Amino acid sequence: MGAGVEDNVMTSAAPRTARPDRCGVLLVANLPEGPLVGGVEVGVEMILTSDLKSRHAMHLFNTARRRDPSRPLRERLGYQLGRCVELARDIVQRRPKVVHVKATVGVNYWQGACYSIIARLLRKPTLLQLHGGDLDAWYLEHGRLGRLGIRMCLRVPSEVIVLSEYWRSFVASLAPRQRIRIVPNGVRVDLAEPRTRGIER
DSSP states (O other): OOHHHHHHHHTTTSOSSOOTTOOSEEEEEOOOSSOOOSHHHHHHHHHHTSTHHHHTTEEEEEOOOOOOTTSOHHHHHHHHHHHHHHHHHHHHHHOOSEEEEEEOSTHHHHHHHHHHHHHHHTTOOEEEEEOSSOHHHHHHTSOHHHHHHHHHHHTSSSEEEESSHHHHHHHHHHOTTSOEEEOOOOOOGGGOOOOOSOOOO
C-alpha cells in the first residue's frame, strides 16, 4: 500500500517520534523467507522498509508458514492455537496502540478473524485489511452458515480496510455498521519509472 495513505490511517494510533522500546502498531501479516511472490508479502516488505516502521514504532508478528497440505488437521489446528497464544502474549508484552491484521480469503480469512478477535478481547483498536480480488466469489461459495460466519467476522475489528470503492461497497453490504476505509495497494516508485522514450516505429 502507499506509504502516504497508510500513514493517514495510522497517524492517530501511533506516535510521530517513537522510542525503540515502544510499539505503536503491531502488524500481523505474512512475510516468508526467500523471494517474495505474493502481493501481500511484497506490501508488508514495503511498509517495513519505509519510514513508517520507525515513525509508528511498528513491529511485525509474522504469520508465515510453509504450506504443506499433507499435514494432518489435528497438527494444523494445534499449530494455529499456539500462534493465537503467541499473539496474545505479544500484545500483552508490547502493549501496541493498534493491531493491524492483514488477510485474504480462504483459511487466511479465518486466521485473520481469530487474530482480530484476540486483539479486541485484549481491548486493542484493531484494523482488518482485506486483500485479494475474489472476496465476493469466495463469499458466494459458502452456504448459509458460512456466509453468516464471514459477516460476523467483519463486525469484529474496529475498522476494515479495503483496496477500492467496489470492495468498500461489498463489505458495507455484509457489515452495514462497520467503519470502512479505502487504502489502495502501494507501488514501488523506484521500480515504476515513467517511460522516457517513445515507441520505436
